[in-house]
Ligand SMILES: Nc1ncnc2c1ncn2[C@@H]1O[C@H](COP(=O)(O)OP(=O)(O)OP(=O)(O)O)[C@@H](O)[C@H]1O
């Protein structure tokens with residue numbers, strides 16, 4: 001065997017790959033489920049917090065800022081582990097899947113709240129005044145005038161953050177979630193061959209590359225002339 | 227002046243923290259009157275206008291506009307504000323909407339018009355400011371003068387009883403000022419009550435019924451344009467008029 005053939009046999013072993021393909025595919029399904037849950041619940045919660053913050057109720061805002069800073073400073077892995085191993089002491093025992101989902105959703109909530117909030121505050125005061133002077137209420141102004149402008153500004157940082165945090169689903173392996181990386185690494189130890197890891201990498205590319213490309217498109221589309 | 231002024235502001239005080247910006251301003255404006263407000267920077271002209279539609283909360287005083295007590299907590303302020311148009315120095319058009327979208331937003335959301343009704347009224351308002359053919363343009367595609375005329379259309383579409391203008395031409399290149407003043411003049415001819423803060427003295431001379439001079443949070447003197455500009459009674463007025471006529 002040449003070196004090249006040995007390389008191929010080790011990292012792209014056809015037999016091993018065929019054998020573990022179903023496992024990797026089922027890992028992909030779990031990753032997709034997790035990712036969608038994290039993105040929708042995390043962004044929705046982040047937007048909700050930013051909207052509540054715009055009401056400018058002092059004690060509520062302190063609380064929001066505290067929560068947001070907390071989840072922005074803790075490493076996601078620590079949150080996952082705390083939730084999975086710590087919550088059972090409080091008589092709740094979330095599964096590894098639920099722990100990973102909630103932890104990453106909280107992290108995304110925290111980061112996206114800051115991004116949404118920055119977007120809302122960057123809209124010029126004159127926009128509020130023009131809208132309010134024509135009789136729109138605070139809520140109508142927020143929804144029709146301020147938020148559409150804020151969202152356009154937030155799309156680039158938001159997509160970056162969302163992709164970065166969603167890739168964190170791989171951390172679920174630590175709490176026995178059978179997502180892509182979990183499936184791939186157990187396949188590696190069962191087969192004594194790293195090929196499944198290559199499949200795992202390919203699976204991440206298949207999942208995230210289109211998202212990254214789509215994000216770039218979105219950013220272009222939502223940039224508008226001032 | 228008619229016995230029942232359409233704007234009746236009395237003893238308006240406004241503090242920003244320790245700063246006393248309005249020190250007891252009385253302003254009555256009759257229907258169809260055009261009142262021109264002048265005064266040095268920081269004298270409180272903008273603050274006064276913004277108190278009239280309660281964008282700024284006066285510290286004390288009373289404001290009645292078209293029979294509505296603006297400072298009564300029971301007043302539906304959003305309803306009242308439809309009757310008071312406001313035009314800003316920086317236009318403040320919504321950049322994510324077309325000209326027509328700008329003009330129809332409040333018609334749909336506040337006046338409760340259907341989209342078709344709002345569009346018809348919106349087109350009519352844009353026609354009045356000479357921009358019927360720009361309905362589908364976004365603010366970014368319009369010149370400053372055109373943007374300000376869209377902003378005026380956004381206000382008049384709601385058929386206000388009074389219009390407030392805060393330096394409507396100050397942000398414009400000189401060659402674009404005329405088009406905005408022309409729209410304001412035609413508004414005046416249609417009988418709109420207007421309160422205008424501006425440095426356009428030429429416009430004041432031939433369009434204003436009354437010129438009000440403010441300094442340091444107070445109305446120092448007021449009267450017909452000719453009287454204020456040619457024979458001001460107060461030294462501060464004379465100094466201010468001299469200053470702006472020199473430059
Ligand atoms: N929101 C605010 N907070 C604190 N101070 C303010 C605020 N708005 C205005 N002021 C102050 O109130 C004073 C009057 O301001 P105002 O804008 O009414 O003056 P103006 O006559 O319109 O001046 P200009 O000709 O420069 O527009 C100024 O000293 C200004 O700094």
Ligand SMILES: [Mg+2]
Pocket residue numbers: 271272273392
């Ligand atoms: Mg001003």
